[in-house]
Amino acid sequence: MKYIKNRRLLISLLLVIAMLVPTQAFGATGLDGDKKVVNYAALGDSLTAGVMFDSTPEKPSVGLSFADYIAEDLQNVELLGSFEKPFAVPGATTIDLLTALSKPEMQFKLQSTDMITISIGANDFLQVLKTNPDRLKDPVEVGKIMNQIAQNYGASMQIIRKVNPTAQVYLMGYYNGFYKYPEDQQQPIIQLTNMVNDIIKGIALATNSHYVPTYDKIAENPSKYLPNPANVHPSLAGYMAIADEFWKKMSKNLPVNTTRIAGENRYETAIKISQAGWKESAQAVILARGDDFPDALSGAPLAYDSDSPILLTHSDALDPNVKEEIARLNPQVVYILGGNVAVSPEVEQEIIDMDIKTHRFDGADRYETSAKIGAFLPSSDTAVVANGTKFPDALAVASYAAENAYPIILTKQNEIPKASAKLLKNYPKSLAIGGTAVISEDLFNKLPGATRYGGADRYETAAIIARDLNPSYKAFVSTGLEFADALTGSVLAAKTDNSFLLVHPEKMQNAVLKAKEELGIYHFTILGGPKAVSPTIEKELQGVK
CATH class of the missing domain: 3.40.50.1110 (SGNH hydrolase)
Known part of the structure; x- marks a missing residue:
């Protein structure tokens, strides 16, 4: 059968339909930008x-x-x-x-x-x-x-x-x-x-x-x-x-939502994150030093594996609000990241006095601490390798590593510390995070079955990880200049199947906008207050000019 002749009549009919439709319909170009x-x-x-x-x-x-x-x-x-x-x-x-x-x-x-x-x-x-x-x-x-x-x-x-x-x-x-x-x-x-x-x-x-x-x-x-x-x-x-x-x-016509989780400081933000993800209780709590990053970098996979929020403490004193949050969660154990310098025995004793067990992961340095945390995790075939002297790359990959039970093993730019090298022997595959400025090509070639994920800077590296390893229509966002919010938010991002992006507090990076477009992200959870991620960045994420 051939019906080509009928198509001419149909085209004429469609022209009539176009004239019948109210002219204001042609103004319907998108959803109201204010709608959420x-x-x-x-x-x-x-x-x-x-x-x-x-x-x-x-x-x-x-x-x-x-x-x-x-x-x-x-x-x-x-x-x-x-x-x-x-x-x-x-x-x-x-x-x-x-x-x-x-x-x-x-x-x-x-x-x-x-x-x-x-x-x-x-x-x-x-x-x-x-x-x-x-x-x-x-x-x-x-x-x-x-x-x-x-x-x-x-x-x-x-x-x-x-x-x-x-x-x-x-x-x-x-x-x-x-x-x-x-x-x-x-x-x-x-x-x-x-x-x-x-x-x-x-x-x-x-x-x-x-x-x-x-x-x-x-x-x-x-x-x-x-x-x-x-x-x-x-x-x-x-x-x-x-x-x-x-x-x-x-996807081209949907609004973009943002939600902000923030407290007055990093300790309060961590509490807010805990309350958002663990509304009733938690089996365990991860406790890390809030003013320095080395011992905490590998904590996200441990937190995810034990379904635990990450809370922050001062080295020599447990903040009363943090203590109150631990009491609310009523955990069976608190995992402490780092030795006595990172989290003092006095802080640990306060927790013990709450009738809560403690388990401390401490080594002679950040690399040994990282290795001890990694050894505690369930077995897997892949390890994540990140530079231990700089925090952005480890935190950019933290939620992905956590969700997949991959340990985050720390290294130097040109050298694999002994504790890290020993643990790496258990993994046939590895993911090297960052470019040659943080993991040299020579060191990369020594890693087991390695694949590199790195960009020109921390923002592009995080965007590449989100796009290639951890795609989602939802993303957590934190400042790329400080470690605390990204650390405490990483486990909640993993728990809620979000990608994770780093941003500059005041200046939007092209890599972030590109990731937003390529992934089709429609909801951003911003970690930290306006000094961490400014309202200007929030508006740009929403697409508001």
């Missing part, structure tokens, strides 16, 4: 409803649809305000959607939405294919069906744009659900599907909406995405793949 959440409504047929590939008329099966996965993604980046499916009807056609949208109660629901997805159109010809397939052999009849789809879909969009001219609307294109059919039977259906997709694409263009193609994505692996040849509905993997195609389009 997205109110999402999904409209459509069985694909919006979530009908599964094993569903039958006798035994219907409905699961998570692409819309549910989109809502889940929004929730994961803390952007979801509300989600509903006010019209999700298996077998629905364009006239069914138009009828539903004509009702005042439906229009009222859509007035307050920020984002709408629509899957509609395929059933208009699939129902004919099922009940009167000969009709689809007549180009004139096919033209009537396609024109009706365009009219109904266009009228539906006219209503949506009238009640909500600024919503971001995403119109789904269809895939070939009959890939197992013989080629001669597939071709007519493919042509019909392409015609419907052309209509949807044209309506999206005419109504300042977004067309979301799915045809090529499903065709990449049809047996995985459409496991039942007798049923056009996707598997869960198929619905996820469709959701990913929507997300590619949506």
